Amino acid sequence: MKTNRDKKEYWASFVQRWSGVALALFLPFHFMVLSLILQGEQVLDGFLYWAEAPLIKLAEGGLVGLLAVHLLGGLRLLIIEFFAWKEWQGYLIAIAVTGAAAAGCLFLLRAF
Amino acid sequence: MSNRVEFKLWLAHRISGMALGFFVMVHLAGMIIAIQGGLSSSEILQRTSGNYAWGLFYSLFTIAAAVHSSIGLRTVAREVLGWKGVSANVVLSSFFLGLCFVGLSAVGGLVL
Numbered sequence: 001m002k003t004n005r006d007k008k009e010y011w012a013s014f015v016q017r018w019s020g021v022a023l024a025l026f027l028p029f030h031f032m033v034l035s036l037i038l039q040g041e042q043v044l045d046g047f048l049y050w051a052e053a054p055l056i057k058l059a060e061g062g063l064v065g066l067l068a069v070h071l072l073g074g075l076r077l078l079i080i081e082f083f084a085w086k087e088w089q090g091y092l093i094a095i096a097v098t099g100a101a102a103a104g105c106l107f108l109l110r111a112f
Numbered sequence: 113m114s115n116r117v118e119f120k121l122w123l124a125h126r127i128s129g130m131a132l133g134f135f136v137m138v139h140l141a142g143m144i145i146a147i148q149g150g151l152s153s154s155e156i157l158q159r160t161s162g163n164y165a166w167g168l169f170y171s172l173f174t175i176a177a178a179v180h181s182s183i184g185l186r187t188v189a190r191e192v193l194g195w196k197g198v199s200a201n202v203v204l205s206s207f208f209l210g211l212c213f214v215g216l217s218a219v220g221g222l223v224l
Contacts, residue, residue: 090160
């Protein structure tokens with residue numbers, strides 16, 4: 001017997017939930033970095049110089065991917081909740097995964 | 113909390129999610145365009161300083177993100193950790209207010 005965990009919808013909602021938690025926990029740090037501008041341009045530049053390191057850029061690419069997957073997964077949820085079910089909606093998970101990977105890769109291609 | 117309040121929080125999560133759908137698409141495109149060649153404070157300020165439309169966009173984005181992330185974290189705290197009641201509401205309300213304060217300060221620093 002198949003359990004609920006075997007279904008791709010389970011994994012879609014798993015990714016939606018935990019990408020949201022990761023983004024929510026990242027948000028305070030993101031805002032704190034941006035607010036460094038209040039201490040002067042050189043203070044923010046100090047952080048931006050540090051953020052040029054390849055590992056940080058890779059992590060930023062991952063964050064862009066997480067943001068894109070949460071965005072596309074959220075749009076999928078809204079479509080399912082507000083419109084009658086149609087067969088094509090089954091492809092929305094694949095669209096969300098592909099779109100997120102594409103956004104992350106595009107960011108990295110431009111960052112390096 | 114009463115069912116009425118829970119429904120209002122669910123609705124606020126969905127409405128902020130819809131607004132974020134638009135904000136995040138613009139933000140993702142902006143990040144992917146701006147990241148090429150690295151970032152500096154002067155380059156960021158060149159785009160943002162005195163740009164009140166940009167300031168309004170990011171102020172609304174900040175508030176929507178604070179609403180969406182706080183309610184989302186509250187749901188996860190209830191469903192995964194079983195953490196609910198006054199203490200969870202106080203912590204997540206503080207999280208919301210902190211995000212609004214730091215985020216809007218950063219927007220002010222970049223625009224004004």
